[in-house]
Amino acid sequence: MPEGHVIHRLAQELHKNFGDAELEATSPQGRFAREAALIDATPISRAEAFGKHLFVEFESAHPENIVYIHLGLIGTLHFEPATETRGQIRLHLSNGEIAANLRGPQWCRLITDAERSAAIAKLGADPIRDDADPLPIRLKVQRSQRSIGSLLMDQKLFAGVGNIYRAETLFRLGISPFTPGSRIGTAQFEAMWDDLVLLMKAGVVAGRIDTVRPEHTPEAMGRPPRKDDHGGEVYTYRRAGQPCLVCGTPIREQVMEGRNLFWCPSCQT
Incomplete structure (x- = not known):
């Protein structure tokens, strides 16, 4: 989707x-x-x-x-x-x-x-829209016992966020997707929101999703570019079994609420 x-x-x-x-x-x-x-x-x-x-x-x-x-x-x-x-x-x-x-x-x-x-x-806050208000969303997240990996996919909270942005933002911030929303601190939530704004607005301009930092691009690491129907350079999405670009640990995958979840068990503790 x-x-x-x-x-x-x-x-x-x-x-x-x-x-x-x-x-x-x-x-x-x-x-x-x-x-x-x-x-x-x-x-x-x-x-x-x-x-x-x-x-x-x-x-x-x-x-x-x-x-x-x-x-x-x-x-x-x-x-x-x-x-x-x-x-x-x-x-x-x-x-x-x-x-x-x-x-x-x-x-x-x-x-x-x-x-x-x-x-x-009926929709939540859209990180791409300048009129979005993340405060009500933060309060709902911090009252929830659902995992942050689940909450990020809830369109009544994070409008427009899908499987790729979920996986990549959590990796970039070192947050385990299994962390309950109630354990997401305010500073952590704000960092997550700011990262979604950054990545998703960049996606509008580029027409594709790129989430890796400059030091992890193919050119910087001397590795082949990613080949995938979704395009873009990413850390975890659809990289199950491949080494983490940061620590080398194999990326994990499992189904969460009907959608494939990707994460690094070492970087996202």
Whole structure:
């Protein structure tokens, strides 16, 4: 599932590619045809992300004027030539030259402003957003007996954080993923939050996740670059059995609440 930086980058690309142009909105697949007709021939007024949720608002007089997208596990939103209509396209937005084609989302809905507010209210703080307030999240974490590895994946707490950012932030700070939230001190929480802000904002700019410090890059260590579908240089994510880049201990992996967890048992005690 795409993590929050991907959704923020998509919001930026919608503005960059379409500006204030009136867009053709269709649903080649047919499942979003009624909704597409309501926003057809109107420009985007605002596209923004909250965690893994994308809200695209159109300058339509109809009260339902916000396309609410969650990509889920297999969804994609690709910018392609306007003539590209291959595949099961749920929503096709085009300015005549470029199209944003949405395929396979977990959901794509046309909602009102009130419904958008209700959806956002269910989410936690998004480290990428400058208006995020981590204080309520810290208080909830410090009252919880759940592990910090579990809490970091809770979208009602850390909106946009996924499996990669969870694993990498905990490693970078030397925190065991099995530590109860109640044992996370304020300074430790603030360091974790600041690291998420740093890494996730960098991910928006780069379009990929890189988490290793300068001294652990392939060039600095004289090692081959990482080869993985997810790209990026990381410390633990999908490196089970490989030596830790810091201490050499084999990286461990186990399932936590249905998701694969990666950590170094020596660096994260």
